Amino acid sequence: MTVIAAERAETRSPKQATPRHFLMCPPEHFAVEYSINPWMDPSAPVDSRLALAQWTELKSTYERLGHTVEVVEPQPGLPDMVFAANSATVIGGRVLGAKFRAPERAAEAEHFRRWLTGRGYRDLVMPERINEAEGDFAWTGEFLLAGHGFRTDPAAHSEAQEVLGVPVISLSLVDPRYYHLDTALFVLEKGANAQVAYYPEAFSAGSRRVLERMFPDAVVADAEDAACLGLNGVSDGRNVVLPPEAAGLTRALAERGYEVHHVDIAELRKSGGGPKCCTLEIHS
Template identity: 55%
Template sequence: MTLTAVRPETLQRTPTSRRYLVCPPRYFAVQYTINPWMHPEVPTDTDRACRQWQVLVATYRRLGHQVDVIEPLPDLPDMVFAANAAVTVAGRAYGAKFRFPQRAAEAPAYQARLTELGFTVIPPTYVNEGEGDFLVVGRRFILAGHGFRTDHRAHREAENVLGLPVISLELVDPRYYHLDTAIAVLDETTIAYYPPALSRPSRAILAELFPDAIVADDADAEVFGLNAVSDGYHVVLPVQAHRLARQLAARGFQPVSVDVSEFRKAGGGPKCCTLELRA
């Protein structure tokens, strides 16, 4: 299949109603180190995380989106990061298989909840961390990351399960260990991304597919500005990503800033907390 770029300036930004699955951070804490952002010696404030999460969920509802909830389980402090649990397309869910044992028990819990919500869940053969590394670009294709958390072989498996072409991209900076920390899909024709997080061949692929991509700087990448959630017009992103918000507005998007700084201590942001459910 030949994939061609579409120039976004010819299109109008239009929001579409989305459905999300989220998990309250009732047991959120940084208790171990599985990415460069996690430092157990730095205190976390679970109550503050809960307040920030409530604002995030209220923001989604205010923007007209449906929000479903999965109940958190004790001893799974990262379960709040719902995006890592699966990737969904057309009522099918390709489940996660976590790289680290600390998160392994999240996978069956999310698969059970997705089944309750009416999705056909396909358990994976290979290690993958859901929408952390699989970014669905409308009905066109899926951008898929590898290098730190997701086995490259999972890309072909996801393609077979979900029925969309999968384009493999290599992550090279351990700070941006999931693709959703380095790329934000804004609509079917537009992304924002941080080039240094990706290998040179991967940057070339993105330049071909998205010649008008928004390029984030170091400062915005470091506050997880690209870990954003877009409905095609509104882009929910960390309040600290100042330049990226201005770039989004200049390109016709509406930035919606939220403070999720407590989750950054575990290497997460708005997108990490949000699994999109595509029926």
């Protein structure tokens, strides 16, 4: 892991880290056995031991930064269960479960539902509409940014609003390489003055205008940042975890006073996943 920091510009406020609560699933059964996104090639070799080592470094990084990490037991026959972000959306004790578009992943939802109910989450609804949870839902602390176009149904956005009781902003994804919202956008700071980083070309023209209006000071990533899943990052408001290949994004964040922590999980990228894909945040 590498850490990159820059002195803050005098005009910018100091960044404040907030402890987070994460749920992860070790990639003990990780493999690329099918193809449900452009990143997946079942004919390419996968090093399962390396994938586990990289995932372990990601988990350790969160813990070193002071975050709470809980772990759900991986299940054989579910190689993508490592991508815990797709399993549920949890905000203020309310939970909207997941419903996967691909039948290969459908069984994952029930395992995460059982984990959450076993930890006392009783206000939990399993969805009627297809939604792939934090893959397509990003909580800003005030409203839910919600993607559609490849996985999550547009109708799932209104279902999320009803179940979670938070306002939802719909965004249309247009590039199949960025099939989930969390491959093209992540929240840097939550709250009334929420901040995001995103890759504009992943969104429709109308959605780009929405993002420009809502986040005029956003960190805008380029094609190289997006191509290494650099937008699949995780931030606590100060510390940002990114893949090391996201060089331009790293510089832009450091210039704004964020501290960037590089964690290599390139083996998991063979299935189209980055740091955020592996990380479900349980929002208080």
